[in-house]
Structure formats: C-alpha cells, structure tokens
Amino acid sequence: MLLLFFAISVLMIALILLMRNRTFTIIITTVYALMHVILTLHSWINLDCTELRYFTFNSTGVLLLSVLSIMTIPTIYHGFIYAAGDDTRKFNIYHAALIALMTFMSGAYLANGMTVLWIFVEATTLAVAALIYHDRTEIALEATWKYVFICSSGIALAYLGILFLGFIYGREDAANLSFSSLAFIINQANPMYLKIAFLFVLIGFSTKMGLFPMHTVTIDAHSVAPPPISALISTTLMNVGFLAIFRVYSLFSSSSILNFMNSVLIISGTLSLMVAAGYMLKAKHLKRMLAYSSLENMGLVAIALGAGGTGYYAALLLLVLHSLAKSSLFYQMGQLSRILHTFKLDDCGRYMKLYPAGALVLILGMVCILAIPPSGLFISEFLIFKGLVFNEQWFVIIVAIIPLCYVIYAMSTRFMHISFSNPRSRDAIAPAGKVSPVESVSQFIFLGIVIIMCFYQPPFMVDLINKSIEFLPK
Amino acid sequence: MIVYLIVLFAVTLVYFASAERLVIYIRLIGLQGLLLCGISLFELSEVNTANLVFIVAETLVFKTILIPYLLKRIIATSGVTKVHRQAMPGFYLLLLSILALLASVILANSLINPFVKTIYMTIALFSLFTGLLLIVTHKLIVSHLIGFLIIENAVFIFSLAVGNEMPMLINIGILLDIFVGVLILGFFGLRLKPHTNELTMLKD
Numbered sequence: 001m002l003l004l005f006f007a008i009s010v011l012m013i014a015l016i017l018l019m020r021n022r023t024f025t026i027i028i029t030t031v032y033a034l035m036h037v038i039l040t041l042h043s044w045i046n047l048d049c050t051e052l053r054y055f056t057f058n059s060t061g062v063l064l065l066s067v068l069s070i071m072t073i074p075t076i077y078h079g080f081i082y083a084a085g086d087d088t089r090k091f092n093i094y095h096a097a098l099i100a101l102m103t104f105m106s107g108a109y110l111a112n113g114m115t116v117l118w119i120f121v122e123a124t125t126l127a128v129a130a131l132i133y134h135d136r137t138e139i140a141l142e143a144t145w146k147y148v149f150i151c152s153s154g155i156a157l158a159y160l161g162i163l164f165l166g167f168i169y170g171r172e173d174a175a176n177l178s179f180s181s182l183a184f185i186i187n188q189a190n191p192m193y194l195k196i197a198f199l200f201v202l203i204g205f206s207t208k209m210g211l212f213p214m215h216t217v218t219i220d221a222h223s224v225a226p227p228p229i230s231a232l233i234s235t236t237l238m239n240v241g242f243l244a245i246f247r248v249y250s251l252f253s254s255s256s257i258l259n260f261m262n263s264v265l266i267i268s269g270t271l272s273l274m275v276a277a278g279y280m281l282k283a284k285h286l287k288r289m290l291a292y293s294s295l296e297n298m299g300l301v302a303i304a305l306g307a308g309g310t311g312y313y314a315a316l317l318l319l320v321l322h323s324l325a326k327s328s329l330f331y332q333m334g335q336l337s338r339i340l341h342t343f344k345l346d347d348c349g350r351y352m353k354l355y356p357a358g359a360l361v362l363i364l365g366m367v368c369i370l371a372i373p374p375s376g377l378f379i380s381e382f383l384i385f386k387g388l389v390f391n392e393q394w395f396v397i398i399v400a401i402i403p404l405c406y407v408i409y410a411m412s413t414r415f416m417h418i419s420f421s422n423p424r425s426r427d428a429i430a431p432a433g434k435v436s437p438v439e440s441v442s443q444f445i446f447l448g449i450v451i452i453m454c455f456y457q458p459p460f461m462v463d464l465i466n467k468s469i470e471f472l473p474k
Numbered sequence: 475m476i477v478y479l480i481v482l483f484a485v486t487l488v489y490f491a492s493a494e495r496l497v498i499y500i501r502l503i504g505l506q507g508l509l510l511c512g513i514s515l516f517e518l519s520e521v522n523t524a525n526l527v528f529i530v531a532e533t534l535v536f537k538t539i540l541i542p543y544l545l546k547r548i549i550a551t552s553g554v555t556k557v558h559r560q561a562m563p564g565f566y567l568l569l570l571s572i573l574a575l576l577a578s579v580i581l582a583n584s585l586i587n588p589f590v591k592t593i594y595m596t597i598a599l600f601s602l603f604t605g606l607l608l609i610v611t612h613k614l615i616v617s618h619l620i621g622f623l624i625i626e627n628a629v630f631i632f633s634l635a636v637g638n639e640m641p642m643l644i645n646i647g648i649l650l651d652i653f654v655g656v657l658i659l660g661f662f663g664l665r666l667k668p669h670t671n672e673l674t675m676l677k678d
Contacts, residue, residue, distance in 0.1 A: 115646055122653060129657065145662050149618065152658060153609075156625050159647065160602070163632045167590050192585060 001042045002051040002110070008035060009103040016096040022088050026080060029095045033072045036102060040069040043110070054178075056112035059467035063316065064243060065109045067323045068236045072102060074442035078228040078331050081439065083134075094134055094226070101127035101232065108240045113178035114162045117244055118155070121208060124237060125151040131229045132221050143224040150217035151207045158204025158244070164197035179251055186255050194257045201248045202264065209241025210234075211302055212272040215295045219279075222291035227334035230287060234294045234330060235323035242301060242319060249305060253472050265306030270399045272299030277403035280410040286336070286343045289414065290329055293369055296407050297322045300384060303400060307387035312469040314383035317453075320461070321376045325368040325450045328443035332361045335440065336418075338433045345414055349423035357437035359419040361444065366415045368450045370408050376453030476516045480597050483509045483631075484575070487597075487604045490624065491571035492564045494557050499620045500545045506627050507537025510634075517634055525645070532648045533630075541623065544659040548616060551664060562611040570611075574603035594635035601628035619663065 012032055016025050043057040043065055050056045079098060083091045104127055108120035125148060133144040165182060168189040186194070206214040218238075222230045249261055276296035283289040297318065304315035333343070339355050340348050352359035371377035388397050417424075486502045486509070493499060511533035518526050549555065578599035582592050601624055608621030633647040 119646065119649065122649065126653070126657060129662075141662065141665055145615070148658055148662060149615075149622065152653065153622055153625065156622070156629050159629050160632060163629070163636065166636050167587050190585070190587065193587070196585075 001039065001046075002055055005035065005039050006103065006107070009099060013096045013099050016092050016099070020088055020092060022091055025092050025095050029076050029079075029099065032099050032102070033076050036069050036072045036106070039106065040066050050112065054113060054116045055107070055110040057110060058112070059464045060243060060246065060316070061109040061111075063320065063461070063464045063468060064236070064239045065106055067239065067320055068102065068105055068109070071231070071236060071323065071327055074327070074331060074446075075228045075231060077442065078231075078334055078439075079226070082226045082228055082334055090134065090136075093130060097127045097130035098229070101131065101237075105232075105236055105240055109243060112180070114165060114182075114247070117247065118159060118162055121158070121205065121240060121244060122155050124208070124240060125155065128221070128229070128233060128237065132225045134226055134229075135224065137224070140224045143220045147217055147221045150214065154204045154207030154214055154217075156204070157200050161197045161200030161204060161248070164193055164200065168193050168197070179247055182251055183254075186251060189255070191256050194252055194255055195260055198248060198252060198257065198261055199264065202245055202268065205241045205244040206268070207241070209238050209245060210291075210295055210298050211241075211268050212275050212295070212299070215272065215275065218294070219288055219291045222287045223285060227287075227330050227332075227337070230290075230333065231327040231330035234291060235327050238294060238298055239319055239323065242298070242315075246305070246315075250472060258473060262306040262308060265302045266393075266396055269299040269302030269304075269306060270396060270403075272296070272302065273400055273403040273407075277406035277410070280407055283410075284345050286345055286348065286414075286418075287330075287333055289345070289411070290326065290333070293407070293411060294322075294326060296403070297326070297369075300381065300400075303396065304380075304384040304387065307384060307391060307393065307396075308473060309387045309390055310383045311387035312472050313465055314380040314387065316465045316468060317383070317457070318377060318380035321380060321450050321453055322369070324446040325365060325375070325377065328361060328446040329365040329369065331443050332358055332365065332440065335435045336362075338435055340432065344425070345418070346424040348418045349421050352419045354432045355435055355437075357440040358435070361440050361447065362415050362419055364447045364451075365443070366411055368447055370411060372408075374451050374454045376450045376457075379454055379457075476513055477593065479509050479512045479516070480593055483513070484597055484600060487600055487624070488568070488571055488575070490604055490608065490620075491567040494564060496549050496555055496557065496616055496620075497546075499617075500542050500549070503545065503620060503623055504538050504542035506624075507533055507539075507541065510537055510627060510630055513631075514634060528645075529648070536648075536652065537627070537630075541659060544663060545616070545619070548619075548659065548663040552616065554614060554616060557612055557614060557617055567607065567611055570607055571604060574607065575600050578603060590635045594631055598628045598631040598635070601625070601631060619658070622658075 009032065012028050016028055019025070040062075043062045046057050047062060048056065048058060076098070079094065083094045086094070101124060104120050104123040108117055108124065111117035111120055128151075129144050129148045132147055133140050168182075168185060202211075203214065206212075207217050210218040218233055221233055225233060249265075252258070252261060272295050276292045276299060280289055280292045280296070283292060301315045301318055301322075304311035304318065335355065335358050336348070336351065337343060339358065340351070342348060351362065368375040368377060371381045385397060385400075388400075483506060486506050489502055490499065493502070511530055514529050514533060515526070518529065521529070578596050581599055582595035585595060586592060605621045605624035605626075605628060608624065609618050612618065612621070630647050
C-alpha cells in the first residue's frame, strides 16, 4: 500500500506539471486527498506493521498522520480558492508542491529509522521552499532564502546528531539506524555521545518544530506563505519536527541522560515562551503574530515533554488540538485578506460587521488557542502544569505562567480590535471584499472538535496516545 | 598521507578566519573539496569500488567544481567582493578560530570511541565551529553561505570517519551536497541582487 501511495504521488506530481491543465490539477489534487485518507485508514488497520522495510505504522506516526489526513481536504479546498487568480503554471506548481509536501510529511511520520526520517525532513524543505516562493516577489525570495538556508543548517546539524548515533553503533547492519536496533545498545553507549547527539538533533529539528533559537525561520516564512500553506507549516510540519525529537527522546529515555534531556527541553521551552510573548506584544503583522503563537505552543510541548509523567500525554494531545485550532485560524487569514486586503494589524478592523462568520471563527479560534475553557487545549495545559506541580518545579511554573499571561493579553486585545473596532490607520482602505460564509465551515468543524475534546476524548485517540508513551518513564 | 591532507584541511580553516576577500573564500572552498576527495580516496579502502568512485566523483564534481563556480556567479551578480565592513576584524576572528581548534582537540579527546579516529573528530568539530563562527560574525549572506558550506564539509568528514562501516551515511551526506549545490546556490543564490545582500525586509 505504501509503495503504491508513494508511486501514485510521484505520478500525480509529474502529471500536474506536464499536463498544464487547471481542471485536471483540481481533479488530481482531490483524488490525492482521498488517497491520503485511505492511507490513514490502512495505517490504522495495520498498526505496528512494517512495510517496505523502512516504514512502520507505529502509534505516534499514525496519530500525526491522521491529523494530516484530517487537514488535507480543507487545505486543498482553501488552496483552490487562494490560487484561483494565478496563471495555470503557478497554479500547477503550487498544487504539485503541496502534494509533494504532504507525501514527504507522511513519509517522515512513518519512517522507522533516523536516516529515512532525516531524508524526508530534508525533502519537506524543498517542497515548502517552492510554496513560500509562490508569489515570486522580492519579499518572497527573502523569506524563501531564509527558510532554505536556516533549515539546511538545521538539517546539517541534525545529521551530525545522526552521525553521533552511528558512532555509537558503528556497524554496517545499522545503516538505517532504525529505532529498534538502536534501542538495544543505548544503555551501553557513552553518555557524552548521547548528550551531543540529542543536542544536535534538538537544535537541528527545531528548525521544523519552530523552537527557540531556530524559530525565526518559520516566523518569516509565515509572512509571505499562502494562508493554507501557513496552516501546514504551523501545524503538521511542526509535528514532523516534534516527532523527530520525540523519537530520539523516547530512544534515550531509558539511558542515564534522561534528566539532562528534560532540563534542556524545559530551558528551550521556557525560552520559546518568553520570546513568543515578547514578540506577540510587538507584532504588527497578523500572520506573524499567529506564528509566534505557534512558537508559544511548541514551547509548551517542549516543557510538557521535559516535565514527564502526565506531561507526555499532554504534549501529544496539545499537538493534535493545536493543529486543528491553529489551522482554522490560518485558513481564516485567507478570507480575512480578501475582505480587508491586508495583514497589517493597524489596518484591520470592523471584521464582525464585514464578515460575521469570519469574526466568529477568530473569536472561537482565539478562545481555543489560548486554552480558555471550553477549549480542549485547556486540558492539555492543565496536565502540563499538573506534571510540573507533581515534580515540584515551581520556578518553571512561574517562568511559564508570566509569558502565558502576556500571550493571552496580546492575542485577545488584537483579535477583539480586529473584530469590533475601527482600523487604527486613518489611510484610505480599499473597499471590503466579499466572501461566502460557506468557506468558514471547515474552520467551525475543526474548532468544534477542539471544544468537544475538552469534555470527551475518543477512546481510539486516547489509546493511540497512551501507546505512544507506554515505554517512557512513568 | 591522510594525516597530511587532514592537516592541510585544518590550515584552510584557519585561513578562512584571516581572509577578507570573497574570492579567497571561494578558492579555499574549492581546495577543501579537493582535499576531501583525496581523503575519501585514501580512507575508504573497504568500500566497494562503485561506491568509492561515486563518492570521489561527487566531491570532485560538486565540492571542487560546481559549488565554487556557482559561488563565483553569485558574487558576480551581487557585485560584492569583500566581506562586510561591519564584520568582526580578522585578528579577533583568528583568535576565536584558534580557541575553536583548542576546544575541538579537547572535546575530541574526551570522546574517544573504538569506531572513530580522533583526528577526524577533531577536524570535523573544528570545521563545524569555523562555519558557525563565519555565520555569526559576518553580515553578508554570501559569507553565511560559505559558513554553511564549511559546516557541510564538517558533516562529510564526520561521515568519512564511519564510512568504511556505514557507507550509506556518506551517500546520505552527499544528498545534502546536491541539495545545497542545486537549490540554495543554483536556484536562490543566483537571484540575489546587490540590494538584497543583507535581507532585512522581514522583521517585526
């Protein structure tokens, strides 16, 4: 099945680029979305099975693959709307790159070894570069350049981490550096090697996860990326970065460096929170502010992982719910830009009057992403702090809560301003555009799921999360 | 022979710290490619011939010829020939470079491993630190690129250290080369104009 999925994806990309027909591209992309859903169903049925030697449908991978599958249809739908005004060549490149990105992310989720995972992460950079450069403007070139350069540096550093894992093993039969083969030798390895490998992997894959200090790469990318692509970069692609770090963390958790890893993750997480809070107060660009919100959430995920105990469950739950809530807000940005013709916060206002459905998405999305009850994210953040209290990490609690308060203030004041106040800027603003409320349906569904998760978490998801963390220390 | 080539490689790294003209940087990058080609030829004695030919050809084609050629074209299109005036003076950079060499020696000696030769570890770490230093202390994106290429060479040396046992790791490292050579330098680098040399449009 997996071979078929990869082969058909490559064929679809080639056909889209060769045929140069808009209707054909729309049909192919829709078929791809359905194929992705089928792959996810197949992975659920064949949980823990290995295919093509290098891929395993393990619980964490399947969980994140399911999130990507859920997001595939709305992302493609909003992509059709976004790229509708483009010429056929740009339209086709956009969709070919989108299919490539989703395929590479799926491969990364299911990879059962470090090297294959690394190859797919490297490949996502190529696809994202093509998507960020979609508008072909000078600012798009700058964002793409920064993205490719910093991601490549991160990928090189992550590869150094993988090489350190190779030094630990040093045998030909471990060429794939599969997680299962490494698990047997971790306890005999030199702890110094493990620490260095973990640091390289954390810094390297932070370019994808968007953690401090490599967060700048995704922030700049959001400024110019089409909104549906921002939705993917900010959610499923960050999940890829998390997964790479989580795999290494899980692998090393039985070794003597567990406390070291937890400390590093907590430091990185709290610094991410502080940077996010500072820049959210300063941000003048709506999409950049949302990107800093993603940095804040990834900071919380890192803290959750570092806290251990209930934090492990909270980290995975937060990833799933953040993906749904944040993607809704980014999809909405596409509609907002067509109505207000800007992302500048000073030029935004009266959104409730101009597009009530969109304003409602903004307000609901704000409640969800800030983890205010009845948002499901409240449960995950509650569990994170429960874990920190259990460990008596009072300093971390204080350091985390203060920036969180700033984040709540920054985001709520700005979203309320956009929805209900007049624009701050007195300059002439272009007449408001028209958007059908139907376009917001997918966002209401996603936000509805996030809210329902506050009261009821489906057993199949809970089982999958528990299975992902069963080998981590209690 | 390998030891001489590795020492020469270390000398090129020290030279990076004192050079100020970008054309010197490019020559040094080309020379490093040639040295890496020699090191792989002598070191990878246990790898099968086809794989060895592929690795040596890659270092020659990409590292020694294509990447320096693309860098020259980037400098020609951007019109910048010297490192930025606000970059850290060469003397301080040289001092930091020597400190990096010392740190590499100490770190490599504390990481002795039966699978890895210490000399490889030392030079790879030194190369990594030099690349990071160039990125941090210079302002022009061309300098950043060169810093990145040095880091990439560090990755290549690291992979050579376990190359005989795990040749797949070298081949994957080569993927990174192709990725950088074609995408970063070939596609985006050549689109940079003199006024986009510092990239400051995107900020809060």
